[in-house]
Amino acid sequence: MGQFDNFEVCDHPFATFVRSNSKILIIGTFPTHQRNYKHTFKFYYAGVGNMFWPVLAKVYNHRFQFDKGDKAVEERQLFIE
Template identity: 35%
Template sequence: MLETHPFKNFVPRNVKYLLLGSFTSKTVTTDSNYDWYYCSSRNQFWPIIEEVYDIRLATTAAKKKFLRNLGIGVADIIRQCERSAGNSLDANLTGIVYNPRLRTILTRKPISKIFFTSRFVEKLYRKVFGDLVEELTSIELMTLPSPSPRYATMTRSEKVERYKQLLPYL
């Protein structure tokens, strides 16, 4: 079954950085608390961010305000897809339709860095938007350790330390 991304791109007026993920978790359709990016109870993104910045972000409004203060936008590279195995693994996403607004965001907004949430997303970006990689050389491309609990190469503490090194200061 073809799924369409349930969330709009989050691009604050003062955007300088773009956090780019793949696609929402399958949980978005079954978990009533999953109301925005990275809100699956298994995803470590927001707990990592809370630790990096020593802040509590209990609501979607608080998360948006926090990102706005840092000039960080959030989007996923995939707009529509199917799940071949019925789970949230990126490797099982098929029939992919890419986010058509990304090109506009990157060419019309003063983005200085893109933070990919995984190597998978970075590879897709380079494949699909290779012309922008060549054209927009002033945009720095950085890959964060995946916030997925399945990415067990690093502990959560190690991920926190790496995020501290890469993300902008508050």
């Protein structure tokens, strides 16, 4: 039995979100565990300790208005368009 025989394959919970004019692809690993969504939002890089969105906000001198729920998702989708 090999060292990788006991790994579980997980389906990603989010739909692919790639714009047709995209020039950069950022690849992450696993999404935030579902139990943490009540503290954040259901979208990529939403973990409480994940610095992805704060770093982008700093780099682009942007302030996100929402940190939780559907409004936070919509805001980030618009931001990356």
